[in-house]
Amino acid sequence: MRLLLVEDDNHVAAALSAVLARHGFDVTHARSGEEALQALVPGGEGFGVVLLDLGLPDQDGYEVCGKIRKRTSTPVIMVTARSDVRSRIHGLNLGADDYVVKPYDTGELLARIHAVSRRNVQEEATVSTETELRLGSVRIELPTRQVSVNGAAVQLTRKEFDLLALLAQRPGVVFRREQIISEVWRTSWEGTGRTLEVHVASLRAKLRMPALIETVRGVGYRLVAPTA
Numbered sequence: 001m002r003l004l005l006v007e008d009d010n011h012v013a014a015a016l017s018a019v020l021a022r023h024g025f026d027v028t029h030a031r032s033g034e035e036a037l038q039a040l041v042p043g044g045e046g047f048g049v050v051l052l053d054l055g056l057p058d059q060d061g062y063e064v065c066g067k068i069r070k071r072t073s074t075p076v077i078m079v080t081a082r083s084d085v086r087s088r089i090h091g092l093n094l095g096a097d098d099y100v101v102k103p104y105d106t107g108e109l110l111a112r113i114h115a116v117s118r119r120n121v122q123e124e125a126t127v128s129t130e131t132e133l134r135l136g137s138v139r140i141e142l143p144t145r146q147v148s149v150n151g152a153a154v155q156l157t158r159k160e161f162d163l164l165a166l167l168a169q170r171p172g173v174v175f176r177r178e179q180i181i182s183e184v185w186r187t188s189w190e191g192t193g194r195t196l197e198v199h200v201a202s203l204r205a206k207l208r209m210p211a212l213i214e215t216v217r218g219v220g221y222r223l224v225a226p227t228a
Helices: 010-022 033-039 061-071 085-093 106-125 158-168 177-184 190-207
Strands: 002-006 026-030 049-053 076-080 098-101 132-135 138-141 146-149 152-154 213-216 220-223
Touching: 002 010, 002 033, 010 026, 026 033, 033 061, 049 061, 049 106, 061 076, 061 085, 076 085, 076 106, 085 098, 085 190, 098 106, 098 190, 132 158, 138 158, 158 177, 158 190, 158 220, 177 190, 177 220, 190 213
Parallel strands: 002 026, 002 049, 049 076, 076 098
Antiparallel strands: 132 138, 138 146, 146 152, 213 220
């Protein structure tokens, strides 16, 4: 798999590139936001994953993520020292597929890279027999992966859409955390649990319907169908 590593620290990049190469990745190193965007021009080399460090010298990492998402659907994993939920939600809102908080374990990073890349491949290969789900004012169009509330479009990331579509298929039914992680992230890795919580919080905020997704303590989540 080709991987674009966006990291301004050459020593960190060299060490990480060596680890990734040992695990079969073909790494291209971009030292700035501008280099990353140039590497992702339409018709250029295709990448399976973009690993984006937010501490870049020329542009804000969040801004770079937003620009990347406008150019390509390639999965983006943010690498950040900011561990607060608000920062993570902001990154997901801009189109990041996942995040890793520094300092991170190499095994965790590899697991997340494989998880987002597997999911991306399966999304491209999957054709749904259903076309639309309606839940009160919420409309979910599966073929186009579009969501609207009261007719107003709501921009969701890939994982946010997958999570909402999964819960919406069976309103009122409790989905276990393990089941959601398996279906949406295609992994059984326990470290994905925190990512799930962030995605749920982001969905509640974007849809402006905090009660739509109910937390069932100790079990998982369920979608409570709105009445209007």
